Amino acid sequence: MQPRMKQPLFLIPDALKAMQAFSKCAEGRGVPPATLALVHMRASQINGCAVCLDLHTRPEFFPKDTEARVLAVAAWRDAPFFTDAERAALALTEAVTRLADRSDPVPDDVWAEAARHFDERALAGVLVAIAAVNVWNRLNVATRQIPGHRE
Numbered sequence: 001m002q003p004r005m006k007q008p009l010f011l012i013p014d015a016l017k018a019m020q021a022f023s024k025c026a027e028g029r030g031v032p033p034a035t036l037a038l039v040h041m042r043a044s045q046i047n048g049c050a051v052c053l054d055l056h057t058r059p060e061f062f063p064k065d066t067e068a069r070v071l072a073v074a075a076w077r078d079a080p081f082f083t084d085a086e087r088a089a090l091a092l093t094e095a096v097t098r099l100a101d102r103s104d105p106v107p108d109d110v111w112a113e114a115a116r117h118f119d120e121r122a123l124a125g126v127l128v129a130i131a132a133v134n135v136w137n138r139l140n141v142a143t144r145q146i147p148g149h150r151e
Contacts, residue, residue, distance in 0.1 A: 004143045023132040029125025031118065035089050038082075039126060040133045041073045042090050043097045047137035054147035085117035089126050096130045 009016040044052035072079035092114040099105040
């Protein structure tokens with residue numbers, strides 16, 4: 001497989017800087033870095049973004065995590081490796097990533113469970129992380145970017 005074009009954000013440096021800054025805004029809002037990494041990984045799995053999955057399974061994203069957790073993200077509902085807060089973030093990630101899949105895209109029960117585990121500032125961080133990774137995924141998938149291929 002060959003990329004259709006360079007990653008669009010590499011062609012528009014101002015957009016790259018803006019996306020990097022937007023992505024970084026999710027950090028430091030009271031959400032553990034491991035939870036944000038799980039969010040990134042799950043959205044990337046749903047969207048089929050091999051580039052982001054390659055990045056988000058590297059040790060720099062999961063410095064203290066176990067291989068079992070990393071491998072079980074796609075089956076988080078059935079795997080015993082995740083906290084209730086992580087499960088809430090993963091459920092919210094799936095809902096926000098799959099907006100068109102149901103008439104009530106983010107059901108009240110999914111929202112309420114996330115809000116039970118995260119205050120508004122942290123919940124904002126989770127939502128920004130979900131939105132940012134979805135943008136990265138869409139640009140990478142649309143242009144068929146190759147994992148490990150860096151400009």
